[in-house]
Amino acid sequence: MPHDYDVVIVGAGMVGASLACAIAPTNLSIALIEPVLFNDDQQPSYDDRGISLSPSSKRILEHIGIWQSIYPNATPIKKIHISNQKKFGFTHLAASEIGLTELGHVVIARSLGNALHKKIKQYKNIKLFCPAELNNFVKHNSNISLQVMLPEGNSTINTKLLVGADGSHSLVRKLAGIKTKEHNFEQTAIVANVTTQKPNQFTAYERFTPHGPIAFLPVEGNRFVLIFTVDTHKASSYLSMSDNKYLEIIENEFGRRLGKIQEIGKRHTYPIFFIEAVNQFQENLILLGNAAHTIHPNAAQGFNLGLRDVAGLAECIYSAQEKKQPINDMDIFNKYIELRHSDQQRIIKLTNSIASSFYNTSLLSASLANTIMLLLDFIPEFRSLFLKRAMGLAGYQPRLVRGLQL
């Protein structure tokens, strides 16, 4: 028996699950297809990473009713301390400079997953197929038929709108024949939780060193998520060394501004690459999140950008519903791209230029990095624009980011 839904979202990671919650208050019937259980250790989206959420994300998550659940375990970031080893000294960016109480919050991805899962279960019009995996789809007339592998066997799910939120290596994108622009940075992020001697004072640190950038994101009193980005060919040696040896390297590069690092959890690795879909939609189908654009994590922007895209698509869907337009009307996709294109391109440019100037040991890149640090330190307008951009508040933004209802 085939199942029929107005919208099928493939991938219930951070972006797909957020979209389901954002559009659920409409009367649309929604299916969410995800192969890995939300609380499984292998869940690729909801692991132990600390995710830095911008004020734009906070507003969107508040609106979709998730923020209330994650807030008790979210740590505010009040200051960012950026330093460039052996070159320009350091600079501080503070929330108070632009009249805000915080620049963002850090939440553990797993707790975001739990909150989204809890919310999804509250909606009768969302059917979560999990574990379930998309294997194939075919288009006919104004519908798409998906072949989905369920525990009881293969099943067919029909829909008018297929949303591919299935991550960087999206099968939806591949089956749709959508081409990509790609760049392998040949860098790997090594992520671990650490406990430091000194409290985190709600400060995030980013230090650019010849061995790669080191970032500390604050979580709870004396704890941080430590992210060390290294050349991929060196990653295995950093992974195989003892905790003591690893911490010695971090402390040598980072210094003792947080006192001694007293404890470190398991180290996890994430290869870093850039992927951008050349087209984000075609008839009956749209790509979202990492499937549409996977960016360098250097400015902690990937999910924040994906969530603003969720807000943008939800806005276009709500508006089409009000006008009684069909859910697969191409007008929805065109308006969505019109609304989101410039923010997406700004963030792609920002993260790619940080990657090429701060993560590179060439003299030209070093002087570019120093220039950026000087601009940040001495030109208040540049600081303010940089902060607004990083917080997802620059440029024209979807209604939810502007604090308006859909």
Ligand SMILES: Cc1cc2nc3c(=O)[nH]c(=O)nc-3n(C[C@H](O)[C@H](O)[C@H](O)COP(=O)(O)OP(=O)(O)OC[C@H]3O[C@@H](n4cnc5c(N)ncnc54)[C@H](O)[C@@H]3O)c2cc1C
């Ligand atoms: C080290 C690191 C640190 C980061 N830190 C931050 C940060 O601080 N702030 C921030 O904003 N962003 C951060 N990001 C980026 C963030 O992780 C991504 O932007 C986010 O995970 C994208 O979510 P997504 O749902 O699009 O994709 P994913 O998280 O990859 O989820 C895709 C989902 O699709 C499912 N799926 C895959 N194939 C299929 C299939 N065939 N059928 C059905 N389902 C399928 C997967 O199981 C998965 O659940 C970081 C990234 C890295 C690597």
